[in-house]
Amino acid sequence: MKTLEELQAIRDKMKERINNRGIAGENDYRVVVGMATCGIAAGARNTLKALTEEIESRHLNNVILSQTGCIGICKYEPIVEVFAPGQEKVTYVHVDAERARQIVASHIVNGKPITEYTYSYAVKEN
Amino acid sequence: MTELALHILDIANNSTRAKAKNVAISVVADTAADTLTITVSDDGCGMDKELLERVTDPFSTTRTTRKVGLGIPLFKQAALLTGGSFSIESEPGKGTVTKAVFGLRHIDRVPLGNLGSTMTALAGGFPDTDFTLLYEWDGKKYEFSTVKLKEVLDGVPLSEPEVLNYIEDMIDENIENINGGQPI
Numbered sequence: 001m002k003t004l005e006e007l008q009a010i011r012d013k014m015k016e017r018i019n020n021r022g023i024a025g026e027n028d029y030r031v032v033v034g035m036a037t038c039g040i041a042a043g044a045r046n047t048l049k050a051l052t053e054e055i056e057s058r059h060l061n062n063v064i065l066s067q068t069g070c071i072g073i074c075k076y077e078p079i080v081e082v083f084a085p086g087q088e089k090v091t092y093v094h095v096d097a098e099r100a101r102q103i104v105a106s107h108i109v110n111g112k113p114i115t116e117y118t119y120s121y122a123v124k125e126n
Numbered sequence: 127m128t129e130l131a132l133h134i135l136d137i138a139n140n141s142t143r144a145k146a147k148n149v150a151i152s153v154v155a156d157t158a159a160d161t162l163t164i165t166v167s168d169d170g171c172g173m174d175k176e177l178l179e180r181v182t183d184p185f186s187t188t189r190t191t192r193k194v195g196l197g198i199p200l201f202k203q204a205a206l207l208t209g210g211s212f213s214i215e216s217e218p219g220k221g222t223v224t225k226a227v228f229g230l231r232h233i234d235r236v237p238l239g240n241l242g243s244t245m246t247a248l249a250g251g252f253p254d255t256d257f258t259l260l261y262e263w264d265g266k267k268y269e270f271s272t273v274k275l276k277e278v279l280d281g282v283p284l285s286e287p288e289v290l291n292y293i294e295d296m297i298d299e300n301i302e303n304i305n306g307g308q309p310i
Contacts, residue, residue, distance in 0.1 A: 001303075002296035007278050010292055014282040035251065037197040040136050041127050045240075045247050049294075052250070056287035065285070067251040069143070070195075 017061060029063045029108050030083035036070035042077035043096060050097035051080070054104040063108060076122060082107055091119040127200060129239020130164060130228070135247055136197040137166045137224050142252045144170025144222065149248070152260040153241065155230055155310065161210070162228040162235070162310070173216040181214060201226055208232035238310040242297035245270065249293060250285040259297070263305040270297055 033039070033048045048067070055063050071079050076093035080103065083089050090113045092103055099117055107113045115121050127133050134151055141149045146168035154163045173181065184199040201224070202212040208229035216222040228235050241261065248257050249272050259270040272284060279289065 001299055002292060004278065007275070007289075007292060010286075010288050011279050011282045014286050014288065015280075018282065035135075035139065035247070037136050037195055037200070040132050040139075041200075045132060045135060045243055048247055048251075049243055052246075052287045052290050056291060065250075065287070067247070069139075 027062055027085050029060075029085065030081075031063060031065050031108070032068050032081040032083070033065070034069070034071045034077060034079040034081075035067040038070055038074035039077045039079065044078040046097050047078045047080065047095050047100045050100040051104065054101050058104065058109065060104070060108065063104075073119070076119060079119075082113070084108075084111070092117045093119050093122045127204065127236065130162075130204070130236050131239035131241045131244040133197075133201045133204060133226075133236075134164060134166065134241070135244040137201055138168075138244075138248050138257070140197060140224075141166060141168035141170050141222065142248075142255050144168060144172070146170035146221065146255060148256050148258070150258045150260070151245075152262070153238065154260070154262040155264065155305075157230065157264055160230045162230045162238070163225065164228070165223065165225045167221065167223045169221040172218040172220050172222055174218050178214065178216050182212075198224070204228070204236055208235040240298070241301060242294040245297055246290045246294040249275075250290045253283055253285050261301050261304065266304050268300045268304050270300070 031051060033044055033051065035044050035048070051065055055065060073079065078095045080092045080095045080100065081089055082092065082103065084107070090107065092099065095103065095117065103114060103117065138149050138151060148169050150167045152165045181198055182202050184196050198214065205212045205226035205228050209232055210227040210229055212226045214222065214224045241259065245257065245259055257272045261268045275284065275293065282289065
């Protein structure tokens with residue numbers, strides 16, 4: 001069972017890490033998951049979970065993960081938007097847990113967006 | 127929706143959009159009565175009578191009233207399909223209570239699914255809102271509250287991935303403990 005001591009240990013570790021992190025801002029990646037009815041029904045909660053786990057296991061402390069409502073292209077849900085520092089927004093579509101992990105590895109860690117998963121690519125193909 | 131927990135996530139999202147400070151979720155199973163009752167209560171801005179009457183109608187949605195859409199109608203439909211009932215009460219300035227009763231053993235009842243993951247998505251996504259969860263199985267209870275966690279965390283945000291993973295595991299373990307690990 002999870003204990004309170006475990007949470008206290010996480011807290012102490014995080015406090016140190018947050019202090020070393022500096023001020024959030026220009027160099028942060030922002031990752032936004034669409035979590036309206038359409039997103040949730042399409043599996044966005046698992047996408048969010050995969051992103052959370054991937055960010056934790058890779059110790060990425062320059063990524064801000066957040067949620068938003070309906071982006072307006074419901075048939076492409078789950079949708080994830082990635083805002084890289086100094087670059088244009090990339091909109092990824094049909095992002096299941098597996099795609100989510102690949103996006104973190106390729107786009108955020110290695111700086112290479114995955115073209116085949118983007119909205120513009122999906123629209124062109126159809 | 128493939129899980130009742132996803133409906134809960136969706137309905138609780140309405141609460142946060144109504145600027146609720148507190149959202150109370152309860153999931154109560156009663157095997158004798160053969161019911162599974164899900165309630166989402168909030169202290170958000172509430173709805174007036176006119177909006178309240180339209181809110182369960184999926185076709186009343188327009189672009190300008192974006193918060194009224196398929197979420198509530200889908201939740202209602204899922205409950206009614208199991209011989210259950212659905213109600214939504216709201217008062218402007220006070221808040222909203224959405225309640226759905228499901229036939230616990232009805233063949234068309236969607237599985238409860240992963241409550242831990244739903245609570246984590248809420249706690250991490252809306253760090254300024256406090257969430258409570260009451261899970262009850264024939265009188266045996268588990269209660270979760272972000273208020274208590276925030277006290278322990280002492281300024282470390284709930285939205286830290288490591289904290290979220292802890293919360294999810296904690297809720298899953300406790301729920302499994304209460305009903306002996308049988309799937310609901």
